Amino acid sequence: MSLRYALIALLTAQPMTGYEVSKRFGASVGHVWHAPDSQIYPELRKLEKEGLLVGEDVPWGTKTKTRYAVTEAGRQAFREWMNAPATPHYSRDPAYLRAAYLDQADPDRARQYLVRQKEFHAERLAVLEATRELLQARTHPVLAARFEHVPPEEHDRILAFRSYAYDGMIARERATIEWIDDGLRLLDTYS
Amino acid sequence: MSLRYALIALLTAQPMTGYEVSKRFGASVGHVWHAPDSQIYPELRKLEKEGLLVGEDVPWGTKTKTRYAVTEAGRQAFREWMNAPATPHYSRDPAYLRAAYLDQADPDRARQYLVRQKEFHAERLAVLEATRELLQARTHPVLAARFEHVPPEEHDRILAFRSYAYDGMIARERATIEWIDDGLRLLDTYS
DNA sequence: TGGCAATAACTATGTCCATAGGACATCGCT
DNA sequence: AGCGATGTCCTATGGACATAGTTATTGCCA
Numbered sequence: 001m002s003l004r005y006a007l008i009a010l011l012t013a014q015p016m017t018g019y020e021v022s023k024r025f026g027a028s029v030g031h032v033w034h035a036p037d038s039q040i041y042p043e044l045r046k047l048e049k050e051g052l053l054v055g056e057d058v059p060w061g062t063k064t065k066t067r068y069a070v071t072e073a074g075r076q077a078f079r080e081w082m083n084a085p086a087t088p089h090y091s092r093d094p095a096y097l098r099a100a101y102l103d104q105a106d107p108d109r110a111r112q113y114l115v116r117q118k119e120f121h122a123e124r125l126a127v128l129e130a131t132r133e134l135l136q137a138r139t140h141p142v143l144a145a146r147f148e149h150v151p152p153e154e155h156d157r158i159l160a161f162r163s164y165a166y167d168g169m170i171a172r173e174r175a176t177i178e179w180i181d182d183g184l185r186l187l188d189t190y191s
Numbered sequence: 192m193s194l195r196y197a198l199i200a201l202l203t204a205q206p207m208t209g210y211e212v213s214k215r216f217g218a219s220v221g222h223v224w225h226a227p228d229s230q231i232y233p234e235l236r237k238l239e240k241e242g243l244l245v246g247e248d249v250p251w252g253t254k255t256k257t258r259y260a261v262t263e264a265g266r267q268a269f270r271e272w273m274n275a276p277a278t279p280h281y282s283r284d285p286a287y288l289r290a291a292y293l294d295q296a297d298p299d300r301a302r303q304y305l306v307r308q309k310e311f312h313a314e315r316l317a318v319l320e321a322t323r324e325l326l327q328a329r330t331h332p333v334l335a336a337r338f339e340h341v342p343p344e345e346h347d348r349i350l351a352f353r354s355y356a357y358d359g360m361i362a363r364e365r366a367t368i369e370w371i372d373d374g375l376r377l378l379d380t381y382s
Numbered sequence: 383t384g385g386c387a388a389t390a391a392c393t394a395t396g397t398c399c400a401t402a403g404g405a406c407a408t409c410g411c412t
Numbered sequence: 413a414g415c416g417a418t419g420t421c422c423t424a425t426g427g428a429c430a431t432a433g434t435t436a437t438t439g440c441c442a
Contacts, residue, residue: 002285003398009292019420033288034281039399041422060407065421082289082296086307089285090225091360092429094193097224098273100356101200103349105273116277157381158294164377165291168370169282175366179359186355190348194428210390230429232392251437256391283399389438398429407420412413 003043006033008052008070008078013146015069017058018044028142031131032165044068052077099183107191111184118180125173132166135159194234197224199243199261199269204337206260209235219333222322223356235259243268290374298382302375309371316364323357326350
């Protein structure tokens, strides 16, 4: 259920075609809630059918593409979702499952695995930190587009919460990397 | 794909019926990889059909229930999975999405939301810490069952990696709780 | 011994999501 | 004018997962 709100959130910055959504998604809300094209396009159409988005046909070659904009109903639905009570969420991270049974793996493979994991998380950390910089500098394209039609006195507040989300993700990545280092040390101890 | 390995891992401790699996799951591997009954029962049958588990019929009233045990093929599949290269994993936590747009929520609702989230995470933290204690004391039922048929010199190693997984989850919960506290402070600043 | 709670085992249904594509458009080059 | 690279838009398929049930058995005690 979160994808739809991620899409609405993105489209409140500015109207976009499906392709633009799918591109910008990956560099903004997508950090926070990843989704592939194959989910984005159908969901956009579904949201249009439900009246949370309006699609405007734009000529494209001999065909047309659709530019989506958020409707008032869409804004309302988003606000309701934001104001809804919290629902518990089960974390399901395969890394913990593998970690728990790392004693069963070949120690060298286990080490390779952890090193690779560390690389993934280091890369993600770098992307998150870079994006956070862009936000702080107010040059992030989606944020900049949003600021163009939002009164300046709200800018700080918006920026503060966007950054806050990134802070959480960055802290998590850092903690994960430390945890992986612990795992490598554990492997050294027990092999 | 992880559920099946979580189930195999659990069943290597001792053979169990579907019901036992679904109960014990929640107090062990389930912390690491949550799954409801409706996924567990079909997956067990699928694993049996693939030969990774054997089911033995046990009379139960006028009917029978099935007690599952891991086959050698099952152990092998598990080892292969443990030795496979790491695959990236997209984190998808609705909490970050909501956090990013908390400026859109009614401040009181936002505060309620964060407080509730904090409760969830505090509860989960308590469960994880308690389970970790049980592991350390070697009184955790699943671990105890496993130790009965595993040579004593391997006990420490197994315990170390189980604890390691819990350490990671505990660290994550602690970090999340701190992050939520930051969010509450942020709300105070901007409202 | 009849009833009721707790235990045990399982199913149905729909949505979410990942993997893997397919098809047309535009641009720059030769 | 033709060709390939890249950009744009979208689909098909199956498995994973959540929510919400159903049916049978056992134990207990009034």
